[in-house]
Amino acid sequence: MSATSPYRSRRLSVAPMMDWTDRHCRVFHRRITRHTWLYTEMVTTGALVYGDVERHLRYDEVEHPVALQLGGSDPHDLAKSAKLGQEWGYDEINLNCGCPSERVQKGAFGACLMSEPQLVADCVKAMRDAVSIDVTVKHRIGLDYNEDYGFVRDFVGTIADAGCRTFIVHARNAVLKGLSPKENREIPPLRYEVAYQLKRAFPELEIIINGGVKQDDEIALHLEHVDGVMLGREAYHNPWVMADWDRRFYGDNAAPKTRVQVLEAMIPYIAEQLRLHGGHGLKLNSITRHMLGIMTGLPGARAFRQMLSDPKKLAAGDPALLLEAASRMPVAA
Numbered sequence: 509m510s511a512t513s514p515y516r517s518r519r520l521s522v523a524p525m526m527d528w529t530d531r532h533c534r535v536f537h538r539r540i541t542r543h544t545w546l547y548t549e550m551v552t553t554g555a556l557v558y559g560d561v562e563r564h565l566r567y568d569e570v571e572h573p574v575a576l577q578l579g580g581s582d583p584h585d586l587a588k589s590a591k592l593g594q595e596w597g598y599d600e601i602n603l604n605c606g607c608p609s610e611r612v613q614k615g616a617f618g619a620c621l622m623s624e625p626q627l628v629a630d631c632v633k634a635m636r637d638a639v640s641i642d643v644t645v646k647h648r649i650g651l652d653y654n655e656d657y658g659f660v661r662d663f664v665g666t667i668a669d670a671g672c673r674t675f676i677v678h679a680r681n682a683v684l685k686g687l688s689p690k691e692n693r694e695i696p697p698l699r700y701e702v703a704y705q706l707k708r709a710f711p712e713l714e715i716i717i718n719g720g721v722k723q724d725d726e727i728a729l730h731l732e733h734v735d736g737v738m739l740g741r742e743a744y745h746n747p748w749v750m751a752d753w754d755r756r757f758y759g760d761n762a763a764p765k766t767r768v769q770v771l772e773a774m775i776p777y778i779a780e781q782l783r784l785h786g787g788h789g790l791k792l793n794s795i796t797r798h799m800l801g802i803m804t805g806l807p808g809a810r811a812f813r814q815m816l817s818d819p820k821k822l823a824a825g826d827p828a829l830l831l832e833a834a835s836r837m838p839v840a841a
Contacts, residue, residue: 516573518674518716520727520753521545523740524577524602524646531567533798535777537743538570539770541750543758546574550604552615553580556589565596568777575600577646579607581617581627583634590635590643601635603628605647608682608692619648619682625663629670636671644674646718649702650681657702664706664713674714676738677703693719693741704733722749724756731757746804767802771830774799778827786825793822796830808837 522529522537524547534546551564556578567574576593578601580586590601604612605621605628612618621628628645635643645667649660664675680696687695698720707715716736721727727737742749748767754760765773778795796816803809815821815833822829 516543516758518545518714518736519543519731519757520750521575521676521716521736521738522547522743522750523718523738524548524550524575524604525740525744526550528744528798530798531571532781532795533744534571534574535568536770536774536795536798537747537750539765539773540747541753542762543754543760544750545600546571547602548574548576548598550577550579550607551589552617553578553582553585553589554615556592557585561592565592565598567596567598569597572597573599575602575644577602577604579604579612579615579617581615581621581624581631583631586631587634587638591638594639594641598641600642600644601639602644602646602676603631603635605645606678606682607689608648608684608687609689613684619651620684622647622651622660622663622682625666628663629666632667632670632672642674643672644676645672646676646678648678648680648682649699652681652683652685655681655699657705660702661706661709664710668710668713673712674716675706676716676718677706677734679703679717679719700730700733707734722746724749724752727757744798745801747799747802748804768831768834770802771799771834775827775830778830782825782827791822792825792827792829796822796827799830803834803837806837807839811836 521544526549529547529549537546555564576598578586578589593601604618607618613620632643679698679700679702682692683696703715703717715734716738717730717734718738721737721739722742730737751764800813800816803812812833
């Protein structure tokens with residue numbers, strides 16, 4: 509854990525995911541796990557330097573510890589955006605050096621930045637000079653079909669020389685041409701050993717592994733080699749995977765909530781958000797869409813999802829729909 513963070517280590521975290529890990533999703537996840545680090549969707553520097561800062565940075569205090577992920581490649585703009593993130597109260601600034609989408613490449617950031625480690629180092633230094641909170645980097649283990657370990661080792665070494673202490677390693681290459689973002693999450697093989705090798709090469713750095721992890725036992729195995737594990741799509745589609753994390757991985761023996769208690773805890777939040785922002789386009793589904801997977805694996809989970817997806821019921825805008833859907837489950841959740 510960094511000396512600048514008042515929170516426990518990034519032993520577990522939920523990945524930044526575009527269109528998914530918005531502020532409502534993060535509040536929901538926080539109702540399940542108290543200690544796991546949460547990350548925003550990637551926010552571009554342009555959106556903060558030239559756009560609506562409040563819309564992009566607004567969050568709920570319950571989300572802490574929460575990190576702001578930035579997308580950009582201009583040190584000045586990144587420094588300005590990082591400073592805004594700190595002023596808004598985020599606990600960490602993370603630089604995206606892993607997204608392979610063509611849209612991001614056209615902005616000259618994301619995974620393509622791995623080919624310019626000195627520029628990334630300059631960006632990290634500029635942000636570290638602007639803020640007192642942690643500045644971290646999320647990256648891939650290689651570009652296209654180059655599987656030379658020396659490439660990612662030198663990338664990490666160069667950024668570490670600029671003062672970065674935490675690296676979130678998506679243990680796949682990023683193929684910049686010919687594969688969609690979805691294919692980039694599936695086709696390049698997972699090579700966890702590369703992340704392990706980085707930890708052995710840089711024992712003083714915090715190395716967090718990301719990519720393809722789904723179960724607690726897998727997390728435990730990775731933690732024998734690295735400092736932390738970040739889950740993405742599994743945590744989103746099957747959020748109850750996080751239910752035992754506080755006890756198992758953080759030693760917190762407080763009684764965990766049931767699924768229904770998590771839903772009950774979301775109702776006042778949803779009602780308040782609809783009151784504040786319903787006139788500006790926020791709908792019940794804007795929040796409940798993140799909660800469809802909470803019953804995954806239980807009998808009746810499909811009926812639960814169907815009720816939460818019913819257009820007529822959603823149009824009524826009553827957050828008690830969550831409990832109505834849960835009441836249809838054949839066994840207590």
